[in-house]
Amino acid sequence: MKQQTIIVRIEITTLINPNGKINRRKMDRLAMVLTNLHNSGMLVMVVTSGAIVLGAEKLKLPGIPDSQLEMQAIAAVGQAELIRWYQHFFNDYNQIVAQVLLTSDIIHFPDRVKNTRNTFNTLKEMNIIPIINENDAVSTADIEYDDNYPLALIVAKIARADYIVIKMDMNGKYMIVPRGNQRAMVVDGETELQEKLESFGQEMVSGNNAREVEFPASVGEIEF
């Protein structure tokens, strides 16, 4: 069976407490689940948000400022914090992670797409999970969208991924968006997630030509 590549999109709101601090128990659980998926033979790549929230926390700001410029500066502080937390929790499961910062306009620069794809492939060979975020300090796209789904789609395209997994909440609900399959679905719990991904993988290998189809239009219009 072909190795499946999964983009896991994480929204920071599912990992922090109302006071803006990291919820260690949830983050630990996430690192465990993802390392486990990785260990089972799937290629896991994480697209995360959170630089601004953690930057504001670090600087002890009362809230997130409205000004885009301030958000960019805060993101530069918070990104360092964010990757530090990911490293910290993945380290407990002996999983090495790498930081990759991209800007959404990358898709218009074939050289960069190639470089990034090469890096992804090498990280894959080295058994390292990339933790990907928008490079907020130099770009404004993510802040404008306030949503990292477009970035997840771009990463899926570059990495030629098979699925995007969206963690819905911390009660163990996930949405799986398969490539070339209109049936985006919600699954309950990590075991079901793993089972579903495996069965999807087998379906694809057994000659389903749906792989030629793009992601459902409802989740983005980027060619994949």
Next chain:
Amino acid sequence: MDYRKVLKNKKRIVVKIGTSSLSYPNGRMNFHCIEKLAYVLSAIRRQGIQVILVTSGAIGVGAGRLGLTERPVELSKKQALAAVGQADLMKIYQKFFEEYNQTVAQVLLTKDVVTVPSRNKNSKRTLIKLLEMDIIPIVNENDTIATNEIVFGDNDTLSATVAVLVDADLLVMLSDIDGLYSADPRIESSARIIHSVSEITPELEQLAAGAGSSFSTGGMITKISAARICLKAGIDCIITNGSDPAVVFDILQGTEVGTHFIARNEKLIDHV
């Protein structure tokens, strides 16, 4: 005229540190140097001088993290190691700067900050905003998507680009080279450091290109071209040995260390 005097009045400086200063010859991290760098830059910041640190070293740290004993040759492997190592490198900087209660930020740039106007504007605004917030931005090349700096120059060019971008008034390049020598010090015992340069002449370039000046990835040639970028923009530039980062204190007191590339501009005329 004592051109070093102008260095006492600097308000916004860029300090570039090379891999050779951040790590031992065996490739392992030199925490002593990094701690001292954090101390020196935090102290300078407290004096009211705005500081940007341009750092190398992500690939070396990544190699150490993965237990590799040699730096890889393949480009894609270097990029992967940089993605691992940059995260570790920032963690180390954060740790040491935190000891001096100094907040730092990570800014990863590609060289198109110069050529793509929208990116130029965003990067510049973000860096200046960080400086206004009393934060020290730590800048490196975004190796994952760009490949230039990995191949050329150990961030020398990047540091000059940043200095121009934020309109700095001084760039200090710390490496394992004491400065520009009048001849190869390993061959000629009469060789001495040229302490000030007011014009980058072909003879000077010849000296830089000579043997014995390419200790680090960048060597002297990329440092000279970084200096040229600075001079063109009216920014003073110092090349000196960074084994003890406290040398930055000396530089800002006008002490004659390393090689000073003297910017000829109105700022200079005002102060001398």
